[in-house]
Amino acid sequence: MSRSVDPLFTPFTLNGLTIPNRFSMAPMTRNFSPGEVPGADVAAYYRRRAEGGVGLIITEGTTVDTPVSTMAATVPAFYGDEALAGWKRVVEEVHDAGGLIAPQIWHVGITRKADAAPRSEFPSAGPSGMVMPGKKIAEPMTKEEIQNTIDAFARAAYNSRELGFDAVEVHGAHGYLIDQFFWGGVNNRDDEYGGDAVARTRFGEDIIKAIRKEVGDDYPLILRYSQWKQQDYDHKLATNSEDLGAFLKPLSDAGVDMFHCSQRRFWEPEFEGSNLNLAGWTGKLSGKPTMTVGSIGLDGEFIAAFGGASSKPEPGKIDELIQRFENGEFDMAAVGRALIVDPEWVNKVRAGRFDELLPFEATALGELA
Numbered sequence: 001m002s003r004s005v006d007p008l009f010t011p012f013t014l015n016g017l018t019i020p021n022r023f024s025m026a027p028m029t030r031n032f033s034p035g036e037v038p039g040a041d042v043a044a045y046y047r048r049r050a051e052g053g054v055g056l057i058i059t060e061g062t063t064v065d066t067p068v069s070t071m072a073a074t075v076p077a078f079y080g081d082e083a084l085a086g087w088k089r090v091v092e093e094v095h096d097a098g099g100l101i102a103p104q105i106w107h108v109g110i111t112r113k114a115d116a117a118p119r120s121e122f123p124s125a126g127p128s129g130m131v132m133p134g135k136k137i138a139e140p141m142t143k144e145e146i147q148n149t150i151d152a153f154a155r156a157a158y159n160s161r162e163l164g165f166d167a168v169e170v171h172g173a174h175g176y177l178i179d180q181f182f183w184g185g186v187n188n189r190d191d192e193y194g195g196d197a198v199a200r201t202r203f204g205e206d207i208i209k210a211i212r213k214e215v216g217d218d219y220p221l222i223l224r225y226s227q228w229k230q231q232d233y234d235h236k237l238a239t240n241s242e243d244l245g246a247f248l249k250p251l252s253d254a255g256v257d258m259f260h261c262s263q264r265r266f267w268e269p270e271f272e273g274s275n276l277n278l279a280g281w282t283g284k285l286s287g288k289p290t291m292t293v294g295s296i297g298l299d300g301e302f303i304a305a306f307g308g309a310s311s312k313p314e315p316g317k318i319d320e321l322i323q324r325f326e327n328g329e330f331d332m333a334a335v336g337r338a339l340i341v342d343p344e345w346v347n348k349v350r351a352g353r354f355d356e357l358l359p360f361e362a363t364a365l366g367e368l369a
Contacts, residue, residue: 003322009350012331014289015220015257017166019100021055022325023346026293026334027104027169029060032368033076038086043093045368049339050099053346057099058169058334061106064152067122069107078105078156084163091164102167102222105156107149109177110138111230126180127193132231133185146193146203154210167220170207173262175229178204182237183229197243201250208254221255226262227278241271245285252286259286260334263294264301267320280329293334296321298360311337313357318349340364
């Protein structure tokens, strides 16, 4: 490390919410909620990250109230009395530890494997029924199904505020439902939810507007989006800054307070001819605050982790994070795998205890430490 970490420990205010530092906990699916209900162990898991100095915790993806929103019975729901009571306990534990927390609300869409998911009698849902370009596995969503899903996102955001969460994040990335509407390869609808890249933002835009109607204008709303898809890591929704700006505008105008810009490696430039990463371009084009994410503090990216790869701490990447932050490229940074293995990661970085940072081992995905 050659740079001071102090800039990353300045407060940031997002739509009235003052966050004590620039680090968030990235949302990471953990599969430790049997029956789709988060238990005391989940609450303790998030409390430890609040005690460890995280400025804003963003929970694992939590599913909205449709029969086909989830991929597994161990993924927590964000509806139903029992699941919401579990989330209330999470909020209380995090707040008791002095932390801030937002749920990430989610619908997996056509990537759901119906025969392995709860409520398997219902077919999976997607804009055109395609899981990959040219690979149709279900019928396109009807207008009624689309509206019911929009309403489910709005109810989830309402529940977020009612339960005392400090903000809400909408998952619009990684090839899940909202992103499936964004992606022309799997959205060939000929109604108002299809069309060109700007027209295909309509579903996400309607969700954001519905959420704003439920929670008001003074509740922080974050949208996570990505260029890459789990079905195609090299895909780009926009191949140049002009197209990206056009894509972002309707979403920004609908009421997004912050864009959470998901990359596999935060240090990689998004377009040729500029060093700006996705968050840097998003902030420049939208005028909204941004959050960067992607292998922060580690030498390997997260996709490889699911194949069993480990990653070592790499403080030099924190140097680059600070440099990019000081250049105004983003406002916050989301930390993922490093926080799975080490609840104290943020406190260690703040104190300069870089020799104490822990490596990430894939076995960590099998426990809730």
